[in-house]
Amino acid sequence: MKPESGARLAVSLLALGLPLALVGGWRAARSSSVVTMHARMSEDGGWSTETLRVAAGEPLQLNLISDDVVHGFAIGHSDLTPIDLQPGQMVRTTLVFPQPGTYTFYCTRWCGPNHWRMRGEIEVTGPAVSADAPQPPLYQTLGIDLDAPHPAAVVPARRPSAARGADLGIDLPATLADLSSSLARSPAEAWLELRADPSTDGLSGDDVWDLVAWVWRSYATDASIEAGAALFAQNCAACHGESGAGDGVMAGSIDVASMGSGGTSAPLAPADFTDAARMLGASPALLQGKITRGGMGTGMPYWGPVLTEAQIWSLTDYLWTFQFEESR
Amino acid sequence: MTSPSARRVILAPLLIGLAAIGWLLVPLRPALAPSSRTIRIEAGNFEYFPSQLTVQRGDRVTLELVARDVVHGLHLDGYAVDITADPGQTARATFVADHAGTFTFRCSIPCGPLHPFMIGKLRVDPSDTLARAAGLALLAVLFGAWLARAKADIPATVGAAAP
Amino acid sequence: MTSYELTRSPFARAMLKSRWPQLAVQLGLLGGLGLVIASGLLGTPVGSRSFAIVMVWIVWWAALMLVAVPWLGRAWCSVCPLPLPGEWLQRGVIGGPPRRGSGSARGLRWPRRLRGMWVQNGAFLAVAILSLPVLTQPRWTGILLVGLIVAAVALGLIFERRAFCRYVCPVGGFIGLYSQVAPVEVRVRDAAVCAAHTSKTCYTGNESGYGCPWNVFPGSLQVNTYCGLCMECLRTCPHDNVAINLRPVGADLTQAGPRAMDEAFKAILLLGSGLAYTALLLGPWGRARAAAAAVGSGAWLLYALGFLTFVAAALPALLLAATRLGLWLSRIRLTPIAALRTLSPALIPLGLSVWIAFSLSFLLANLSYAGPVLSDPLNLGWNLLGTAGVGWAPLGQVLFPWLTIGILIAGLAWSSQRLGAIAEGLRGGPRLAWPMRVVSLMLTIGVLAVLAP
Numbered sequence: 001m002k003p004e005s006g007a008r009l010a011v012s013l014l015a016l017g018l019p020l021a022l023v024g025g026w027r028a029a030r031s032s033s034v035v036t037m038h039a040r041m042s043e044d045g046g047w048s049t050e051t052l053r054v055a056a057g058e059p060l061q062l063n064l065i066s067d068d069v070v071h072g073f074a075i076g077h078s079d080l081t082p083i084d085l086q087p088g089q090m091v092r093t094t095l096v097f098p099q100p101g102t103y104t105f106y107c108t109r110w111c112g113p114n115h116w117r118m119r120g121e122i123e124v125t126g127p128a129v130s131a132d133a134p135q136p137p138l139y140q141t142l143g144i145d146l147d148a149p150h151p152a153a154v155v156p157a158r159r160p161s162a163a164r165g166a167d168l169g170i171d172l173p174a175t176l177a178d179l180s181s182s183l184a185r186s187p188a189e190a191w192l193e194l195r196a197d198p199s200t201d202g203l204s205g206d207d208v209w210d211l212v213a214w215v216w217r218s219y220a221t222d223a224s225i226e227a228g229a230a231l232f233a234q235n236c237a238a239c240h241g242e243s244g245a246g247d248g249v250m251a252g253s254i255d256v257a258s259m260g261s262g263g264t265s266a267p268l269a270p271a272d273f274t275d276a277a278r279m280l281g282a283s284p285a286l287l288q289g290k291i292t293r294g295g296m297g298t299g300m301p302y303w304g305p306v307l308t309e310a311q312i313w314s315l316t317d318y319l320w321t322f323q324f325e326e327s328r
Numbered sequence: 329m330t331s332p333s334a335r336r337v338i339l340a341p342l343l344i345g346l347a348a349i350g351w352l353l354v355p356l357r358p359a360l361a362p363s364s365r366t367i368r369i370e371a372g373n374f375e376y377f378p379s380q381l382t383v384q385r386g387d388r389v390t391l392e393l394v395a396r397d398v399v400h401g402l403h404l405d406g407y408a409v410d411i412t413a414d415p416g417q418t419a420r421a422t423f424v425a426d427h428a429g430t431f432t433f434r435c436s437i438p439c440g441p442l443h444p445f446m447i448g449k450l451r452v453d454p455s456d457t458l459a460r461a462a463g464l465a466l467l468a469v470l471f472g473a474w475l476a477r478a479k480a481d482i483p484a485t486v487g488a489a490a491p
Numbered sequence: 492m493t494s495y496e497l498t499r500s501p502f503a504r505a506m507l508k509s510r511w512p513q514l515a516v517q518l519g520l521l522g523g524l525g526l527v528i529a530s531g532l533l534g535t536p537v538g539s540r541s542f543a544i545v546m547v548w549i550v551w552w553a554a555l556m557l558v559a560v561p562w563l564g565r566a567w568c569s570v571c572p573l574p575l576p577g578e579w580l581q582r583g584v585i586g587g588p589p590r591r592g593s594g595s596a597r598g599l600r601w602p603r604r605l606r607g608m609w610v611q612n613g614a615f616l617a618v619a620i621l622s623l624p625v626l627t628q629p630r631w632t633g634i635l636l637v638g639l640i641v642a643a644v645a646l647g648l649i650f651e652r653r654a655f656c657r658y659v660c661p662v663g664g665f666i667g668l669y670s671q672v673a674p675v676e677v678r679v680r681d682a683a684v685c686a687a688h689t690s691k692t693c694y695t696g697n698e699s700g701y702g703c704p705w706n707v708f709p710g711s712l713q714v715n716t717y718c719g720l721c722m723e724c725l726r727t728c729p730h731d732n733v734a735i736n737l738r739p740v741g742a743d744l745t746q747a748g749p750r751a752m753d754e755a756f757k758a759i760l761l762l763g764s765g766l767a768y769t770a771l772l773l774g775p776w777g778r779a780r781a782a783a784a785a786v787g788s789g790a791w792l793l794y795a796l797g798f799l800t801f802v803a804a805a806l807p808a809l810l811l812a813a814t815r816l817g818l819w820l821s822r823i824r825l826t827p828i829a830a831l832r833t834l835s836p837a838l839i840p841l842g843l844s845v846w847i848a849f850s851l852s853f854l855l856a857n858l859s860y861a862g863p864v865l866s867d868p869l870n871l872g873w874n875l876l877g878t879a880g881v882g883w884a885p886l887g888q889v890l891f892p893w894l895t896i897g898i899l900i901a902g903l904a905w906s907s908q909r910l911g912a913i914a915e916g917l918r919g920g921p922r923l924a925w926p927m928r929v930v931s932l933m934l935t936i937g938v939l940a941v942l943a944p
Contacts, residue, residue, distance in 0.1 A: 006596075007579035010646070014525070014576055021529060041398075063872060067536050069439050070399040087438040087542025089863075089879075090872035110415040111398050238416030249372075249396045249415045339609040375777035405888035430892065434856065436883060438539045444857055445772050445780055461896045461939045468904035469928050475904075476911020476921065481745045 034061040039071040039085050039107065042114035047105075049120065056100045057128030065090040072108030075122070076306035082108040100126035104305035110238050113253035114302035137309065139289030142184055146289045147296065152188035152281035156209040161325040165214030168207060171199050172215065179219050186283040187212050187323070213324040220317035225326070228318025231311055235303070244273035244322040254299035268298045273322040280323060287316040340474040351463045357454040362386025371413065371435065372396030374442035382451045385428045401436030404450060412437055425452045426444050426472045494676070494738035498725070500702055507735060509724050512843040513570065514586035524636065526868055528564075529712035531633020539883070541860045542868035545860045548626050553854040553942040554846055555666070561740075564673035568719040573639050574656050577647025578704070588699055588726070601658055601706070608753035609773055611664035616803070618661045619764055620795040653704040655720060664757050669843050670715040670741035671836070676736050677709065677718050685710035693724040693733065698872035700726035703770020709733055714743040714873040716754065744839060744909055747916055749832035758835045759810060761841035763802030766934060769849045771798075774941045810838075813926035821920035833917065834927060837909035841931055845938055848895045852942060856885040895942045905936045 038048035044067075054060040064073050066085040074082035075095070083091055087182025097103065129212045175181055176190065185193070194200050194276065200208050200327035233242070241248040246269050254270070273279055291312050303312065365387050370377045371394065383389050393402045393413040401412045402419075406427055413419035435446035498504040506512060516781050523546070531543035538544040559567045580783045584595030591887065618635070625631045643655040656663055679685055693709040696702035700723045703709060707717050709724040724733045749755070771779055782790035783798075823830065862878030873879065887894075910924035910931075917923065 007583050007585055007593075011576045011580055014521075017525070021533070065535065065870065070437055088535040088537030088870055090867075090870060092872055109399055110395075113397075154605055233417050234414070236416070238414075242416065242418060249370075249394065343648070373777070373781065379775045396752055403885065425918060432888065436884065438537055441538060441624070442780060443539060444627070444853065447775075449775070457892065457896075458936075458940055461900070461935045463938065464896065464900050465903055465932055465935050468900045469907045471934050472904040472907025473911050473921070473924070473928070474911075475908040476915060478925070479912075482747045482912050482916030488615065 034063055036063040036065070037073075039064065039066040039073070039118070040068055041112045042091050042117045043112060044068065046118045047107075047120045051120060052105075052122045054095075054097065054122065054124055056097055056124050058096070060095045060097070060122070062095065063090055064093065069111050070109045071111055071118070074106060074108045076104040076106060077308050078103065084109065095122075097122070097124040099129060100124045106306050108234070110250075113250050115238075116235075119306070137288060137292055137304075138180075138183060138285045139292070144283070144286050144287055144289055146286060146293060150186065150278065150281040150286065152186070152277050152279075154188055154191055154205075155276045155280060156206055158206055159325055160206070160208075160209035160213040160323070161184075161327070162210070162213040162217035163325070163327045164207075165210035165212070166217075168203065168211060168214075169268075170199055170203075170211060172211075172218075173199065176215055177218065182215060182219055183284045183288075186286070187216075187280040189283070190215060191280075213320075216317075216320050216324060217326065220320070224314045224317045225321065227311070228314035228316070229313050229321075231307070232318055236315070237309075239270040239299075240273065241270075246270040247270035268295075270300070273319055276323060279319075284313075284316045287319060288312050291315060340478075341471065344471050344474065346469050348464060351467070352383075352460055355454070356456040356459060359386075359454045360384045362388070364388045364390075366390040366392060368392045368394060369402065369448070370394045370396055371400035371402070371446075374435075374440065374446045376446065376448040378431070379448035379450040380451070381448070382453060383425050385425060385452050385454065387425045387452075388422065389425050390420055390422045393421075398437050399437050399438050400446070402433050404431055404433040405429040409433075410436055425450075428452045428455045430455055430457055492655055494736040494742075496680075497675075497735045497737055498666070499734075503735075504731075507722050510586055510588070510726075516570045517572060517575055517586070520570055521575055524545065524572040528633050528636055530864075530868055531629040531631075531636065533869065534629055536629060536860075538627045538629060539857070539860050540863060540867075540870060541632075542864040543629045543632045544627065545857070545864045546655065547632055549854060549857050550861055553625060553858075555662075556850040557854070560666055560669045561672055561843065561847070562674065563720075564670035564675045564715045565719050566675070568656060568663070568666060569721050571656075573636075573660070574643045574647065574653055574793070575653065575704055576640060577644035578653065581647040582701065589696060589701055595648060595651065596651065597649050601650050601654050604786055605658060607658075607751065608664045608667075608757050610658050610934070611661065612757055614661035615664055615764075616661055616724075616799060619802075620783075620798055621786060622768070623780065624786055625765070625786070642890060652706050653719070657705050657717065665761060667716045668754065668757050668761060669839060669846075671839060672714060672741050674738055674740045674742075676712075676715055676738055676742070677720060677724065678712055678736055679710050679732050680734050680736060681732060682710065684730050688732075689728065692727045692729065697727050697729075700724075702727070716743075716822065740904070741840070744836045745912070746836070749829050750835050752828075754833065755832040755835035758838040758842060759807050761804050761840050762845065763806040763935075764798075764847035765842055765849060766938065767798055767801055768808075769845065770943055771937055773849065773852055809930060811929065813930045814923075815928040817914075817923040820869075821914070821922035823920065823923055825828065825917070830917075830923070834910060834923075836911055837906050837913060837927070838904035840902045841935070844898050844905075847902075848898045848938065848942055851894065851898070852891065855887045855891055857883075858886055859884050881899050892942075899935050899938060899942075903931055906931055 012055040035049060035052060040046060040048070052060065064083065064085055066087045066089075069087060071085040072082050073085060074080060082096070083093060085091060101124055103122040103124065105120050105122060107115055111118065173193075176193065179299070182190070191208055194208050194211050195205075200211065204210070237248055238250045239248040239254070240246055241251070248270060251270050254268075290300065291307070292302065294300050307315070362384050365383055367381055367389065368391045369391060375376070391402065391404075391409065391411070393400065393411055395413040395415045397415065399412060399414050401410065406429070407423045407425070409421045409423055411419040411421045429452055431450045431452070433448045433450060434441055440448065498507065527543045527547055530541055534541055534543065555567055581594055581596040582589065583595060584590055621631070625635055639660070643660060646655040646659065647653075685691075691708070691710065692702070694702050703724055704721055705717050705719045709718075709728075712718055725735075750758075770776070771783060779794060782788070782794040785791045811827055811831055814834060815827045818825060818827060818830055825833070859881065860883060862876070862881035866876045866879040867873045907924075907928050910927050911921055914921045914923040
């Protein structure tokens with residue numbers, strides 16, 4: 001063998017090695033039952049796979065890796081602990097879905113203005129387990145028009161306090177103590193009902209507002225408000241602001257171009273929860289509806305597939321803290 | 329007794345050395361009374377706004393990190409500060425700036441391609457490091473000049489040949 | 492202080508003459524290069540977790556800047572894996588001595604017009620204006636390295652010797668010029684032996700080894716700039732007249748006379764790019780960085796023009812003006828260009844200190860990324876060394892500002908001394924040096940303002 005054959009062989013091996021590695025890696029990825037999912041900012045493609053399929057009860061192995069910034073992986077309506085994805089670090093996880101259905105997976109760490117669009121679906125196939133048809137959300141049952149304006153007929157002169165309301169020592173009328181009717185009633189409507197009730201005759205207008213706040217606290221527990229605060233910080237504060245005033249860091253970047261038809265032509269600012277005229281005219285059911293269904297072209301995401309009803313009610317319980325004081 | 333030229337040889341570096349020591353030790357600025365400060369730092373697009381902070385020694389400083397676009401971190405050298413902020417969740421750290429000097433803070437969470445260059449500086453006054461370093465630089469130039477006089481290592485030539 | 496011959500020891504001479512230790516290191520590095528390219532092209536796009544980015548621009552660069560170049564001269568070039576495939580094809584042999592009739596090269600001589608450092612200067616500047624994506628995005632690093640290998644193979648098949656290394660490699664000019672500082676050199680023991688030796692096998696080659704791949708005549712080596720420490724001349728000299736010496740640091744800087752135009756320009760170019768990189772990457776000007784990263788955009792074009800104008804026009808003009816002032820003060824009879832070429836070696840300690848301080852800054856800040864990338868080089872979730880989960884932590888950050896000041900001050904003092912020594916050597920006065928000293932002082936203070944306080 002001529003001496004340079006050795007050299008030629010060596011260089012050829014080196015030159016071929018790279019394409020072979022490429023092909024080998026690609027083929028290995030295709031044949032394996034493990035799904036490798038790359039996470040990118042929504043503007044750069046989002047999740048590399050947006051639909052996954054698995055049979056009920058079968059394990060779904062995922063290799064998750066972020067290709068740019070910090071992302072997170074979680075599944076809506078499940079108790080899976082969200083998995084943080086640090087850039088460039090692969091995380092392996094195995095998921096098992098006992099029940100068939102469609103599950104939404106989503107990103108849990110803000111990764112740009114279109115973070116909330118980073119979602120996909122896992123279709124879990126299998127024999128349908130007979131279950132009760134899911135209840136429609138309260139806003140649908142009540143037939144609330146989510147897009148109609150809802151100005152409050154009256155607003156308080158000072159910030160209502162639930163503790164002051166409790167101190168007034170008034171027995172609430174039965175209609176106001178009932179949860180489902182409380183959820184259907186806006187605070188302004190509650191105020192009007194309380195004002196009309198004889199038991200509040202000696203109280204000032206602001207005192208009656210304190211009673212309205214107390215009504216809120218009678219069904220919103222500490223745990224619920226705390227859960228709502230955490231959900232707000234993680235999901236809402238980026239646009240709505242940590243102070244709830246609609247001045248969050250993402251507020252100026254709401255992606256007008258990607259909104260479908262049916263929205264207004266000018267980008268709207270995120271809702272200002274500190275605006276009494278707007279907030280106090282909305283019932284908790286309306287807020288639940290807005291959160292569940294989204295904003296129909298305003299840039300407000302729809303959280304229905306991601307948050308459970310209980311979580312959304314916790315959020316609405318928390319939202320009233322922008323209007324009411326919990327304590328004196 | 330040392331000869332006059334030998335004295336000159338020792339004198340120059342001696343003077344330069346004494347000047348350097350003096351320059352390093354003499355306080356250049358009075359310290360102001362410490363106070364409590366809160367500084368809001370916004371982080372976005374691989375930059376900190378503001379990126380250059382100044383506080384007084386002894387100040388109780390609270391840093392508020394506000395992330396504008398993605399998750400960012402802030403790691404401050406010299407003080408045990410390492411916080412991470414998601415957009416919508418301001419992170420806070422409080423510390424007492426008891427060491428004077430200039431300290432670099434960097435992003436501690438990979439936030440994109442230019443992440444390694446996301447840098448800011450915190451100056452705790454009285455800090456005259458730059459002035460002192462500049463003074464030392466001047467003395468270094470003089471020292472080099474003296475070395476060249478004292479120790480010629482290139483044989484003398486008349487001019488130089490054309491290229 | 493005189494030099495000490497390392498190869499006086501028979502063991503050292505045997506180790507350096509033997510091809511096998513060198514080949515072993517080269518093969519190891521070639522494997523590393525393959526992994527780097529695989530990581531760059533196939534691994535994660537996240538720079539801080541990329542084997543390619545971390546091992547090349549943090550580990551290798553720091554080793555080059557802090558250890559190899561200042562202390563071992565062009566030792567990296569003797570084991571660099573980039574030219575190896577091309578050289579093996581050219582020689583027809585892997586690592587061994589020449590064999591009759593082997594090799595597939597055309598063996599042309601490098602064109603006269605392309606000699607010198609100009610092509611290298613151009614390659615260096617081309618990489619420099621693309622530096623931000625190259626330093627931060629693994630794909631760019633992978634493509635750059637593949638491109639350099641392809642160029643080295645092509646040039647190895649067309650031209651004789653290590654044409655790529657000597658005339659094209661973007662890092663080569665940098666390493667070559669700053670290797671003048673290193674305390675290691677290859678020199679002949681006795682010039683008379685070379686004069687009497689007619690066949691000059693150190694340059695032409697014989698059955699023991701190849702003629703100098705760096706196109707240098709070892710018999711007349713006076714400075715380190717173009718000697719790649721490949722040891723071929725140790726193997727080919729029949730009189731064992733070639734020696735490796737330890738010598739005082741910076742010995743090559745004391746060579747009298749003006750430097751060649753391309754070398755002088757290179758010294759200015761390297762000083763300028765060191766200053767520019769320090770300001771761009773470590774300064775508070777985020778807009779400039781963003782512009783430098785957005786290759787292809789109008790902002791990037793502006794940055795590229797600004798960078799090139801500064802290093803190739805503004806800084807040379809400033810130094811030329813300082814030289815003119817010095818000539819006027821000292822009344823030395825030289826043209827300004829000739830005087831600047833004579834003074835240019837003094838820019839080497841200054842430029843090197845700026846590069847070392849700059850490199851140390853991001854080395855200390857980012858060395859902790861090495862643990863994770865070594866354990867998981869292809870980002871597949873491996874943990875080969877158990878360090879995949881090691882978090883980022885900057886090192887030595889309280890010490891660093893003082894280290895920076897020390898390094899820059901030392902470089903400035905040395906540069907000032909060189910300026911004075913060169914001026915003294917030009918009978919007519921040390922005043923020639925003062926304007927350049929002032930410029931050096933201003934530039935150093937500028938770097939200090941960015942790096943330390």
